[in-house]
Amino acid sequence: MSATCYHCGLDLQAESTFSAVIGNSEKSFCCHGCQTVCQTIYDAGLASFYQKAPETQILTPPAEDFEYSDTSFYDLEEIQADYVNQQGEFNQIELLVENIHCAACVWLIEKSLNAQEGLEEAHVNFTTKRLKVAWRPKDLKLSKIFKLLQQIGYQATPFDSDEAEQQEIATHRQLVYRMAFAGFAMMNMLWVSIALYTGADQGEFKMWFYWISFIIATPTFLYAGYPFIKQGLGGLVRRQLTMDLPIAIGATVTYAYSTYVLLAPSSTGHIYFDTVVNFLFVILVGRYFEAAAKRKALSETHRLMTLQPKLATRIEAGESQVISIKTVKEGDIVLVKPGDSIPVDGKVISGESAVDESMLTGESIPIVKTVGEHVIAGSINTEGALKVQVEHILNQTALAKMLLLMAQAQQDKAPIQALADKVVPWFVLATISLAIVTFLIWYRIDVEKALLAATSVLIITCPCALGLATPMSMAIATGVAAKNGVILKSGMALQQLARVNHMIFDKTGTITQGKLSLCYSEPSEGDTAERLLQIAASLESYSEHPIAIVREAKKKNLSLQVITHFQNVPGKGVSADIGQQHYYIGTQNYLEEIGVELAPKWLEMLQKCEQEAISTIFIVEDNVVSGMMGFRDKLRPDASLTIDTQRNEGLFVEVLSGDKKAVVKAMMKRLGGLNYQAELLPEDKVRFIKARQQQEKVIAMIGDGINDAAALTQADVGIAMSSGVGMAVEGADIVLPQNKLASLLVVKHLAEKTDKVIKQNLMLSLSYNIIMVPLAMMAMINPLVAAVTMPISSLFVIANASRIQTNKKASR
Amino acid sequence: MEVIYGLLPGMLILGVVGVVVFIWAVKTGQYDDLDGAGHRVLLDDEDEAEQNNEQEKLK
Numbered sequence: 001m002s003a004t005c006y007h008c009g010l011d012l013q014a015e016s017t018f019s020a021v022i023g024n025s026e027k028s029f030c031c032h033g034c035q036t037v038c039q040t041i042y043d044a045g046l047a048s049f050y051q052k053a054p055e056t057q058i059l060t061p062p063a064e065d066f067e068y069s070d071t072s073f074y075d076l077e078e079i080q081a082d083y084v085n086q087q088g089e090f091n092q093i094e095l096l097v098e099n100i101h102c103a104a105c106v107w108l109i110e111k112s113l114n115a116q117e118g119l120e121e122a123h124v125n126f127t128t129k130r131l132k133v134a135w136r137p138k139d140l141k142l143s144k145i146f147k148l149l150q151q152i153g154y155q156a157t158p159f160d161s162d163e164a165e166q167q168e169i170a171t172h173r174q175l176v177y178r179m180a181f182a183g184f185a186m187m188n189m190l191w192v193s194i195a196l197y198t199g200a201d202q203g204e205f206k207m208w209f210y211w212i213s214f215i216i217a218t219p220t221f222l223y224a225g226y227p228f229i230k231q232g233l234g235g236l237v238r239r240q241l242t243m244d245l246p247i248a249i250g251a252t253v254t255y256a257y258s259t260y261v262l263l264a265p266s267s268t269g270h271i272y273f274d275t276v277v278n279f280l281f282v283i284l285v286g287r288y289f290e291a292a293a294k295r296k297a298l299s300e301t302h303r304l305m306t307l308q309p310k311l312a313t314r315i316e317a318g319e320s321q322v323i324s325i326k327t328v329k330e331g332d333i334v335l336v337k338p339g340d341s342i343p344v345d346g347k348v349i350s351g352e353s354a355v356d357e358s359m360l361t362g363e364s365i366p367i368v369k370t371v372g373e374h375v376i377a378g379s380i381n382t383e384g385a386l387k388v389q390v391e392h393i394l395n396q397t398a399l400a401k402m403l404l405l406m407a408q409a410q411q412d413k414a415p416i417q418a419l420a421d422k423v424v425p426w427f428v429l430a431t432i433s434l435a436i437v438t439f440l441i442w443y444r445i446d447v448e449k450a451l452l453a454a455t456s457v458l459i460i461t462c463p464c465a466l467g468l469a470t471p472m473s474m475a476i477a478t479g480v481a482a483k484n485g486v487i488l489k490s491g492m493a494l495q496q497l498a499r500v501n502h503m504i505f506d507k508t509g510t511i512t513q514g515k516l517s518l519c520y521s522e523p524s525e526g527d528t529a530e531r532l533l534q535i536a537a538s539l540e541s542y543s544e545h546p547i548a549i550v551r552e553a554k555k556k557n558l559s560l561q562v563i564t565h566f567q568n569v570p571g572k573g574v575s576a577d578i579g580q581q582h583y584y585i586g587t588q589n590y591l592e593e594i595g596v597e598l599a600p601k602w603l604e605m606l607q608k609c610e611q612e613a614i615s616t617i618f619i620v621e622d623n624v625v626s627g628m629m630g631f632r633d634k635l636r637p638d639a640s641l642t643i644d645t646q647r648n649e650g651l652f653v654e655v656l657s658g659d660k661k662a663v664v665k666a667m668m669k670r671l672g673g674l675n676y677q678a679e680l681l682p683e684d685k686v687r688f689i690k691a692r693q694q695q696e697k698v699i700a701m702i703g704d705g706i707n708d709a710a711a712l713t714q715a716d717v718g719i720a721m722s723s724g725v726g727m728a729v730e731g732a733d734i735v736l737p738q739n740k741l742a743s744l745l746v747v748k749h750l751a752e753k754t755d756k757v758i759k760q761n762l763m764l765s766l767s768y769n770i771i772m773v774p775l776a777m778m779a780m781i782n783p784l785v786a787a788v789t790m791p792i793s794s795l796f797v798i799a800n801a802s803r804i805q806t807n808k809k810a811s812r
Numbered sequence: 813m814e815v816i817y818g819l820l821p822g823m824l825i826l827g828v829v830g831v832v833v834f835i836w837a838v839k840t841g842q843y844d845d846l847d848g849a850g851h852r853v854l855l856d857d858e859d860e861a862e863q864n865n866e867q868e869k870l871k
Binding site for chain 2: 102103106107124125126127128173176177180181184185187188191192205208209212215216
């Protein structure tokens, strides 16, 4: 293992390392941000954070320019009105903190915030990554809280929990209550059962025990069994046979029969109240596991939705005002500052800037936008301030339409889901028919026996083990995946992934890091690379987004020089004076524009660079070219390992990119000559995948960025790299952790393992049914035995499913 | 054996108390963050050694 950054734990790249003495020793960092954050943490006396964080944990490096970002607009009342609750002298807000990774993060956030004057309480919910803060507005500003979080390396977003989610939480709680109630009832019922089995049903206490059973079972049946009865009957009303129906019938029949035995003085039968209770509890546990997995996926999606720009700066009568995006109307004029994402679709009416549309179009280089041109919501303004006249907002934007495209692709996927829905009614029908047949056969001989046998059939075939076989394995697999930082959005995806035989990668941001870095520096003769870098950094530091050059210069401890007459030509270059000299820095186009000719030597180098997928800028000193620098989007360190391993395992690997052909070609050569398609629009990617699917290939698409969203959805399995651009992950079934492409291998193996276990589980529960159903039909099993064996078969299935976990450990 | 006429209702009452306590716990959000609470116990105290380090640094 090479050296890693002391703060975030990313591998250090030899050519871009920062180091500083913090605490007692010299520590190395991958970027200036990490260094600053570490310094802050040490200054606050919270250095033991680094002991607490698990060693293997990779933290998200802080945003590069977080020190400069403005949080003061959070103090505006209008903004606060949407999110802040007032409670007496305290204000309360719920924030979403994206990059909470481990318990140590929770500790760090709570410690440093709670030390703050005027802050009443900060509490992090680790599971949902939400931070609840209560503070006294008299003593502390909200913006200060955001600032504090930034200083220790966390980005927070105000969280506006919507109704759908509230509802979801309420339903989930209902389920927990019901399960808990059934659990308590079951525990108490077991004592009574033990007494009855050991002979109390013969003695003088018989009726007393029966009545106690009745008292326990009645509320359990009515309360815990309510959802099944409701769903089962509701299904019948809609003429659908649901999984809940046999459960409801089984529970009702058993309960009714037991009550009859209890109340009819002449009856000689047994009561089966304990069966009802146990059976409801076991099924509710299964439901709980399913719901927990689903809820996790859902909260993930909600988390991403909140990342859409929610604020806009509106200009009205010359005054600018930060307002909620909901109140912006078409025709309004909004100001977009450098570094902000554009909140609306609109036309630029003043200003000029380069806009990064990579998440929508896949184009890796920012596009220059001037007056009269259109910008799209979700893209990022990188250079100068823009005034934009609003044309479309919210769900009218191109971004929203992209999401619609995705939704359509999702509907195309429905047939697979429908298959499962088709099987269930038949299964239910078979179960009920078998039960009825059993009843009719035995009816002539003995009514009680007939009733019991039929109930046994219902309970035994109750698809409990069958129902648990998949969700249980999925729940465990989801847990294993989460430990590796991988989010599984649907269980289906994992099953699909096991069958995948064709991997398609996006290029920018997936197999490359999506970040430009300085890779090449060529001074003219007699000059030094250091001086070149110093000049370039001095000039670039004035542009609104100091790029890789400044980082590089800081690392080499080069001091920046004072510059004057700074001018920025967005998308092309900058110019300024240092002392008496006049400098230009920019692309080849820029040089042509200002009339500087490139010597053949430079042209030759330029061509060479382009072949190697390196973009270049030139430094011009008093109209003479004094050097050239090249930037490259680096391959992820684990890209080639990931791709090689997959090819060795017999998968077919391809790359799709929206980028220029020459760039993609050069990149693919380095990965050992992969198949590729370049200069593709999002629609092309979808079409390409469709064509491949028609060749009966099961496709996994690995991508990032909104531009891949539709492709991700079209593919049998969509896998996204988690990144700052949260929206992108919407179309994906599986989300890989930031900077860890290699975790794809882990998931793929996990999927295969899970698939195997699910098949075993289905076999297990099927053989259980094949053995037990005939026995039950022959009235060899009474409902009690059925109710005992049913949980046992479920336990088998659960135990088998948990092997996914253990084997995972062994293979590490 | 007549004692079970009192024991069983007693058991039921305790059971109901258990359910009520559980529902109270869920309602007050004690089950909302199962992952965090477990870790928080382990992390709350500042490391002794680290504090010494910090103090040395100040000297």
